[in-house]
Amino acid sequence: MTDSEKLDLLLSEVQVTRKETREEIQQMHAEIQQMHAENQEMRAENQEMRSQIQDLWAETHDMKKDIQEIGRKVNRLEAGQAELKREIYRIDRKISDTYNLALDAWGQAVENRTWLEESLQKV
Numbered sequence: 439m440t441d442s443e444k445l446d447l448l449l450s451e452v453q454v455t456r457k458e459t460r461e462e463i464q465q466m467h468a469e470i471q472q473m474h475a476e477n478q479e480m481r482a483e484n485q486e487m488r489s490q491i492q493d494l495w496a497e498t499h500d501m502k503k504d505i506q507e508i509g510r511k512v513n514r515l516e517a518g519q520a521e522l523k524r525e526i527y528r529i530d531r532k533i534s535d536t537y538n539l540a541l542d543a544w545g546q547a548v549e550n551r552t553w554l555e556e557s558l559q560k561v
Contacts, residue, residue, distance in 0.1 A: 439447075
């Protein structure tokens with residue numbers, strides 16, 4: 439094989455290698471672009487997730503305030519309920535006292551009537 443043929447063979451191998459290298463570079467470039475696009479999508483998703491987390495945090499904060507308000511109302515209801523129990527007890531005592539007084543008065547009236555009737559019969 440002559441030097442010229444060897445040179446031609448070498449040049450053809452270099453051209454094939456260049457072509458393969460260019461194809462590999464183009465493929466790598468396409469992969470890099472795809473990775474860049476995926477990265478952008480992931481950033482957008484990440485931003486959306488952050489927004490959702492902030493919304494959830496705000497809702498949680500609002501619910502916490504609502505629960506605290508409900509707790510305060512329950513405490514006021516408990517205090518009101520205790521006051522109502524005291525009032526019911528007082529009213530029950532007044533009713534019992536009034537009933538006993540009325541019963542005593544009725545009994546006294548019956549005794550007085552009996553006494554008057556007996557006194558009138560003796561006269």
